[in-house]
Amino acid sequence: DQQVKQNSPSLSVQEGRISILNCDYTNSMFDYFLWYKKYPAEGPTFLISISSIKDKNEDGRFTVFLNKSAKHLSLHIVPSQPGDSAVYFCAASALDRNQFYFGTGTSLTVIP
Amino acid sequence: DTGVSQDPRHKITKRGQNVTFRCDPISEHNRLYWYRQTLGQGPEFLTYFQNEAQLEKSRLLSDRFSAERPKGSFSTLEIQRTEQGDSAMYLCASRGLAGTQETQYFGPGTRLLVL
Numbered sequence: 001d002q003q004v005k006q007n008s009p010s011l012s013v014q015e016g017r018i019s020i021l022n023c024d025y026t027n028s029m030f031d032y033f034l035w036y037k038k039y040p041a042e043g044p045t046f047l048i049s050i051s052s053i054k055d056k057n058e059d060g061r062f063t064v065f066l067n068k069s070a071k072h073l074s075l076h077i078v079p080s081q082p083g084d085s086a087v088y089f090c091a092a093s094a095l096d097r098n099q100f101y102f103g104t105g106t107s108l109t110v111i112p
Numbered sequence: 113d114t115g116v117s118q119d120p121r122h123k124i125t126k127r128g129q130n131v132t133f134r135c136d137p138i139s140e141h142n143r144l145y146w147y148r149q150t151l152g153q154g155p156e157f158l159t160y161f162q163n164e165a166q167l168e169k170s171r172l173l174s175d176r177f178s179a180e181r182p183k184g185s186f187s188t189l190e191i192q193r194t195e196q197g198d199s200a201m202y203l204c205a206s207r208g209l210a211g212t213q214e215t216q217y218f219g220p221g222t223r224l225l226v227l
Binding site: 004006036041045046049089091099100101103104 | 116118143145152153154155156157160162167168203205215216217218219220221223
């Protein structure tokens with residue numbers, strides 16, 4: 001039962017353009033969402049998070065948008081850089097639970 | 113380096129052998145997680161500790177798997193009688209105090225290959 005879904009396994013973007021990665025969830029109890037970036041043979045690296053009381057959170061080139069009614073979040077990377085090429089995972093949890101649920105990841109390739 | 117560390121980084125073993133992995137969390141974090149990740153999948157939750165207490169276990173954690181966190185600091189994950197299907201990346205993550213909505217930080221993982 002996949003509670004967090006990333007329906008695009010891969011995405012290619014030209015350097016300097018915007019990358020938009022999408023994530024959908026099914027559990028309405030989720031109220032905390034995170035994005036992780038993962039390089040091969042390494043553990044996931046925390047990128048940015050958002051609480052359900054917000055609909056947007058920005059950190060430098062990275063912005064996460066949350067649409068609670070649609071149970072959808074997205075990560076925008078502007079401008080995209082070749083070093084951003086990695087697999088991106090979204091994850092979700094509920095405040096009163098300790099378990100995080102991860103999507104299957106989207107592999108981003110930024111073309112120089 | 114004050115991040116999460118895991119040891120070993122790689123392990124190759126023969127089917128039927130036992131293996132043990134270690135995780136050292138960020139020192140001030142009292143919450144610790146183990147995940148398993150296979151190719152093309154996101155991390156799958158295995159178990160969760162708050163201090164030394166193992167509070168949650170996934171159905172994925174068969175009776176061949178056991179995890180401990182004896183003093184509420186480092187943790188070990190043991191797999192007995194390994195099977196080829198156990199081949200995966202085993203990730204450890206730690207998180208701040210319970211009751212706070214803080215993110216979790218991952219270690220580099222231990223890649224297990226069962227021959």
